[in-house]
Amino acid sequence: MNIDINKLNRIVGEKNVSTDLADLYVYSSDASVHHAMPAVIIRPETTDEVQRIMRYANREKIPITPRGAGSGTSGHAVPIDGGIVLDLKRMNKILKISPEDMLVKVQPGVVDDDLNRSLQPYGLFYPPAPASSRIATIGGEIAANASGVRSVKYGATRDYVLGMKVVLANGDLINLGSNTRVHSSGYQLERLIVGSEGTLGVIVEATMRIQPVPKYRCLAVAKFDKLEDAGNAISDIISSGTNPSMLELMDSIGIVAVNNAMNLGLPEVGAIILFEADGNVKEAVDYEIKKMKSICEKHKGFGIEMSYDSTERQKLFGGRKKLFASLSKYKQGIVCTDLADDMGVPNSKIAEATKKIHEIAKKNNVIMAVYGHCGSGVIHTKIMLDSAKKSQWDDAEHVIEELYDYVHSIGGVTSAEHGIGLSKAPAWKKARPDLIPVMRAIKKALDPNNILNPHKLMDAPDDWIRATKLRYRVEL
Amino acid sequence: MNIDINKLNRIVGEKNVSTDLADLYVYSSDASVHHAMPAVIIRPETTDEVQRIMRYANREKIPITPRGAGSGTSGHAVPIDGGIVLDLKRMNKILKISPEDMLVKVQPGVVDDDLNRSLQPYGLFYPPAPASSRIATIGGEIAANASGVRSVKYGATRDYVLGMKVVLANGDLINLGSNTRVHSSGYQLERLIVGSEGTLGVIVEATMRIQPVPKYRCLAVAKFDKLEDAGNAISDIISSGTNPSMLELMDSIGIVAVNNAMNLGLPEVGAIILFEADGNVKEAVDYEIKKMKSICEKHKGFGIEMSYDSTERQKLFGGRKKLFASLSKYKQGIVCTDLADDMGVPNSKIAEATKKIHEIAKKNNVIMAVYGHCGSGVIHTKIMLDSAKKSQWDDAEHVIEELYDYVHSIGGVTSAEHGIGLSKAPAWKKARPDLIPVMRAIKKALDPNNILNPHKLMDAPDDWIRATKLRYRVEL
Numbered sequence: 001m002n003i004d005i006n007k008l009n010r011i012v013g014e015k016n017v018s019t020d021l022a023d024l025y026v027y028s029s030d031a032s033v034h035h036a037m038p039a040v041i042i043r044p045e046t047t048d049e050v051q052r053i054m055r056y057a058n059r060e061k062i063p064i065t066p067r068g069a070g071s072g073t074s075g076h077a078v079p080i081d082g083g084i085v086l087d088l089k090r091m092n093k094i095l096k097i098s099p100e101d102m103l104v105k106v107q108p109g110v111v112d113d114d115l116n117r118s119l120q121p122y123g124l125f126y127p128p129a130p131a132s133s134r135i136a137t138i139g140g141e142i143a144a145n146a147s148g149v150r151s152v153k154y155g156a157t158r159d160y161v162l163g164m165k166v167v168l169a170n171g172d173l174i175n176l177g178s179n180t181r182v183h184s185s186g187y188q189l190e191r192l193i194v195g196s197e198g199t200l201g202v203i204v205e206a207t208m209r210i211q212p213v214p215k216y217r218c219l220a221v222a223k224f225d226k227l228e229d230a231g232n233a234i235s236d237i238i239s240s241g242t243n244p245s246m247l248e249l250m251d252s253i254g255i256v257a258v259n260n261a262m263n264l265g266l267p268e269v270g271a272i273i274l275f276e277a278d279g280n281v282k283e284a285v286d287y288e289i290k291k292m293k294s295i296c297e298k299h300k301g302f303g304i305e306m307s308y309d310s311t312e313r314q315k316l317f318g319g320r321k322k323l324f325a326s327l328s329k330y331k332q333g334i335v336c337t338d339l340a341d342d343m344g345v346p347n348s349k350i351a352e353a354t355k356k357i358h359e360i361a362k363k364n365n366v367i368m369a370v371y372g373h374c375g376s377g378v379i380h381t382k383i384m385l386d387s388a389k390k391s392q393w394d395d396a397e398h399v400i401e402e403l404y405d406y407v408h409s410i411g412g413v414t415s416a417e418h419g420i421g422l423s424k425a426p427a428w429k430k431a432r433p434d435l436i437p438v439m440r441a442i443k444k445a446l447d448p449n450n451i452l453n454p455h456k457l458m459d460a461p462d463d464w465i466r467a468t469k470l471r472y473r474v475e476l
Numbered sequence: 477m478n479i480d481i482n483k484l485n486r487i488v489g490e491k492n493v494s495t496d497l498a499d500l501y502v503y504s505s506d507a508s509v510h511h512a513m514p515a516v517i518i519r520p521e522t523t524d525e526v527q528r529i530m531r532y533a534n535r536e537k538i539p540i541t542p543r544g545a546g547s548g549t550s551g552h553a554v555p556i557d558g559g560i561v562l563d564l565k566r567m568n569k570i571l572k573i574s575p576e577d578m579l580v581k582v583q584p585g586v587v588d589d590d591l592n593r594s595l596q597p598y599g600l601f602y603p604p605a606p607a608s609s610r611i612a613t614i615g616g617e618i619a620a621n622a623s624g625v626r627s628v629k630y631g632a633t634r635d636y637v638l639g640m641k642v643v644l645a646n647g648d649l650i651n652l653g654s655n656t657r658v659h660s661s662g663y664q665l666e667r668l669i670v671g672s673e674g675t676l677g678v679i680v681e682a683t684m685r686i687q688p689v690p691k692y693r694c695l696a697v698a699k700f701d702k703l704e705d706a707g708n709a710i711s712d713i714i715s716s717g718t719n720p721s722m723l724e725l726m727d728s729i730g731i732v733a734v735n736n737a738m739n740l741g742l743p744e745v746g747a748i749i750l751f752e753a754d755g756n757v758k759e760a761v762d763y764e765i766k767k768m769k770s771i772c773e774k775h776k777g778f779g780i781e782m783s784y785d786s787t788e789r790q791k792l793f794g795g796r797k798k799l800f801a802s803l804s805k806y807k808q809g810i811v812c813t814d815l816a817d818d819m820g821v822p823n824s825k826i827a828e829a830t831k832k833i834h835e836i837a838k839k840n841n842v843i844m845a846v847y848g849h850c851g852s853g854v855i856h857t858k859i860m861l862d863s864a865k866k867s868q869w870d871d872a873e874h875v876i877e878e879l880y881d882y883v884h885s886i887g888g889v890t891s892a893e894h895g896i897g898l899s900k901a902p903a904w905k906k907a908r909p910d911l912i913p914v915m916r917a918i919k920k921a922l923d924p925n926n927i928l929n930p931h932k933l934m935d936a937p938d939d940w941i942r943a944t945k946l947r948y949r950v951e952l
Contacts, residue, residue: 182623281757284756
């Protein structure tokens with residue numbers, strides 16, 4: 001592959017093209033375990049520039065990996081075939097905030113928290129918010145179909161995408177969707193692009209639905225001696241028709257990690273549930289909170305604290321918000337890897353699944369935290385291991401295989417909100433072989449030269465652990 | 477095209493295959509203006525039968541038009557190329573009601589109202605409900621991305637599809653989606669199938685999200701002298717962050733039609749707005765209703781009546797529910813045609829659009845009612861004309877062209893909830909030429925022999941009025 005840097009310079013200007021080794025190294029990984037060097041980084045600012053880059057890459061058959069913040073956990077932004085990394089962070093304009101039409105129009109590089117800060121004066125918010133909202137871009141969130149802590153009530157990114165402008169592999173610009181809450185005008189291509197992980201097109205503009213900020217939010221925390229009781233409480237809350245705006249689980253490993261990292265002094269119990277309700281009328285919020293409290297108590301939840309106050313709420317939520325970052329502090333010499341990190345399991349199986357995860361981890365000599373947005377079926381785990389030891393990676397490999405076989409056997413899915421990328425591809429392909437030819441056919445129809453984020457998802461290598469180098473000092 | 481009836485008899489049994497002229501005639505039209513005769517009707521009962529039919533049709537390149545209730549308004553189920561009509565109404569089993577996982581699994585022929593009746597004992601409901609819910613099937617609703625009166629709060633069918641089993645053109649069965657609120661495991665193909673109007677595959681099973689029935693529903697009716705005031709009230713209700721569970725408009729033509737048909741004695745004012753709020757706490761419902769009432773009053777709404785009582789609510793809603801059926805009674809000798817029937821316009825343009833619709837109708841010598849789920853941007857219209865007169869069809873053609881040019885110029889879409897089919901295809905293709913090659917590429921990837929509902933949507937003829945015969949006694 002021969003990339004004409006001068007050509008790229010002419011499109012975006014020299015200062016927005018880099019072949020500097022330090023830059024390439026930064027762009028060689030994301031939040032996953034993977035590492036692969038690109039040949040060049042290019043930072044377009046306009047749709048026209050993206051179109052010209054795509055036309056060039058398509059003609060020369062150069063792989064292009066679109067990239068937002070690089071906060072993806074499964075290798076979406078790791079350029080496994082080298083080539084060009086298309087950094088979209090310069091396309092970070094909020095083009096329109098329309099309270100009249102209850103929507104925003106944004107460029108793909110807009111950061112989630114920045115968008116929400118801009119919406120605040122209008123009393124509006126954009127509900128999907130991954131834990132990485134401080135850095136994650138809307139384009140990246142669309143590509144992964146991100147959801148986050150409020151998905152139990154508000155749904156995932158796919159539920160907020162109204163429209164989109166997308167540059168196809170051949171450089172053509174298409175305009176998808178509508179400016180309305182509903183539409184039935186042709187294939188819902190904007191929803192096909194959601195979760196397609198940069199393999200079908202480059203999102204250059206998105207029209208997203210927004211929501212009024214509720215006047216009242218009440219957050220509560222319940223403690224449990226047994227993880228299983230907490231899991232059953234979550235299932236009961238959902239199946240009883242309660243309407244939480246957040247319903248989070250955190251196991252004992254998570255609690256210890258947060259205490260070690262932040263010195264929060266949380267009680268080191270078996271599990272914690274965080275539950276929130278929101279609304280414009282306090283009586284209605286009280287009603288939901290009371291119902292959830294009583295379900296928690298039925299399942300031996302205790303020490304339940306709650307608050308409507310924003311500062312108090314942030315304190316209660318503090319541990320959960322920092323959980324992912326804290327996990328690396330769980331134990332000396334152990335790192336936290338983003339592997340098997342976000343399975344989706346049916347609501348009725350939450351308790352069983354959390355128990356099973358701990359069992360599988362123990363059997364295979366790794367530590368796994370269990371936490372996440374269990375109210376919407378999302379169970380987060382991280383595999384904590386000694387990354388310098390080859391044997392620990394073998395252990396992780398076994399855990400992942402066993403865990404996904406279990407998750408699929410109970411009607412769950414490989415990924416609930418982070419995507420498949422590289423590391424989850426083998427497990428997902430094993431579970432869903434019927435989808436592979438269909439996805440390949442669609443990919444080929446839209447990207448016949450296979451230049452857009454090639455060798456991801458259905459085309460990812462079958463051995464995740466050796467698919468790329470790992471970004472750890474270990475030779476496998 | 478040579479169809480081997482014996483072959484079909486062997487797949488589904490003789491009594492489920494028909495070439496009887498009376499049957500073929502019934503299946504030659506749906507709720508649209510179109511009419512085209514199929515060669516044979518086949519009524520499968522199992523997925524395996526559907527797979528065998530598809531394999532046969534694909535091998536012999538025989539057009540297949542999947543059909544639910546035939547209540548579509550744009551010609552989706554009209555077999556423009558003849559061939560086989562695949563009647564899915566025998567596949568009408570509710571396979572699973574799971575309050576534990578807040579989902580149902582249904583076959584495509586399950587009728588919407590039947591599903592909701594089955595959910596009632598559980599205190600649950602399936603929110604998307606077109607006006608035709610008494611006959612419309614879930615499979616058809618998915619194919620059209622139907623929404624209905626509660627879409628303003630609850631969204632469209634696309635927001636409720638969790639998973640799906642689909643038989644592809646080649647007879648392969650694929651299993652899409654998840655049993656969870658969110659998922660990010662491969663392309664969201666289940667959402668691509670939504671709204672694809674039977675052109676990409678045959679839905680043989682669907683997993684749909686369900687919701688708890690709220691304890692309280694309060695419905696209110698406000699009258700307005702001017703349609704424009706009513707339109708502005710709707711825009712204000714939405715942009716003020718109110719959360720109606722229904723927000724409907726009905727213009728003076730609709731009111732007269734309902735009075736003529738049902739003798740309801742509604743006051744013949746310029747417009748009526750119906751607004752509803754729901755929830756588990758009465759104070760919260762009161763809050764929303766009060767807010768909407770005051771916005772209506774600000775825009776000169778008067779005579780506001782409201783009720784929490786189910787019988788009273790049905791009475792208030794009676795006129796709206798029967799509006800579509802009543803429109804044919806508006807005036808002697810005039811029929812109501814499903815043309816330009818469901819544009820989607822941005823919330824801020826509701827008042828302007830309703831006014832414009834009446835202007836365009838008047839200018840072109842037809843009568844158009846304006847009503848619909850305006851809270852979610854859906855404006856329903858029907859064109860009422862003397863169907864025996866050739867010139868009236870020319871008038872309709874002009875109206876449609878002018879109307880859609882206007883709708884697209886204000887950022888609206890051709891169809892909000894009924895789909896494109898045949899009659900809306902020319903307008904939609906004119907507005908969205910960029911989508912046609914992409915949709916064709918996807919169609920070709922999934923249905924290379926073009927057997928599934930061919931010549932609809934992006935492949936529909938450019939002249940809707942002569943695309944098929946019309947189901948009226950007129951020669952154009």
